[in-house]
Amino acid sequence: MEKESSIQVLERKGLKKTKVRMALIQHFMMMNHAQSYNDLQEALSNELDKSTLYRNLTNFEKVGIIHRINDDTGVSKYAFGEPPIHGNEHAHFVCEDCETVYCVEELVPLQPNVPKGFKTKKVQTIIRGTCADC
Amino acid sequence: MEKESSIQVLERKGLKKTKVRMALIQHFMMMNHAQSYNDLQEALSNELDKSTLYRNLTNFEKVGIIHRINDDTGVSKYAFGEPPIHGNEHAHFVCEDCETVYCVEELVPLQPNVPKGFKTKKVQTIIRGTCADC
């Protein structure tokens, strides 16, 4: 399975191929952990407008290029790849030392029991601990 | 097992018994679902100062009267009771219709497998679906 280029990603999703988007996608493909707004700005030398970046993140999430992760910091982070949907679940590991967020395979798909009348649609898991670098 | 009063809670935790705190705790004890800053302001007729409320929430959380919950809205919610610690886990149910957050018993304590070098300390679970009222 060949690795897809940023251009191919944009074509496949039917989005315009702009410099900003290609740089963003290339960066996401390089990183093995989730990126915050600030991480991305820094990676792109702070040359990018705030609203442009946020709008691209929103669009990328909508079409499934990236997915948004909510750790406990109150700051959203984004990682490359489809959002975890039913049957394709994965968990997020938050390092308590360096705050880095990684996507990890979710092996045990837990079936929580909920009160009567409640219907479970999906389950999100956040694992907290220390990462390999800390 | 007798139900504890708000005064007793504050005494047990070694906190000063103020009107604001008693009103807050009484409200938390009444509600069966998590409360946001706005929920609490409304419940207290918007008579309370912003910083006072936030400082009390922070203190209550620190001593374990309430625990903070992070759903995906970016707005913190708080629920009565000890925070979920290891051996005392519970999950949070977020209704996708009304955005209400409930604490539910976590029956299956899942053991996610993480990459080599990663150490799991705790696992947080968010269940999404529809609640009994929706």
Added chain:
DNA sequence: TTTTAAATGCAACTCAGTTGCATTTGTTTT
């Protein structure tokens, strides 16, 4: 009752994220 420390209220601030609008760029049509 006086003293002391902590809780409250107020105002000003920070920081993430959003919105409206003018300009530019990528893509489509002729």
Added chain:
DNA sequence: AAAACAAATGCAACTGAGTTGCATTTAAAA
């Protein structure tokens, strides 16, 4: 290849959650 169109960008101003410093009040201790 040029014109036309829609979507993407940049800018500025805004929103809303949460924080901080400081003066005043209140609960608890002496």
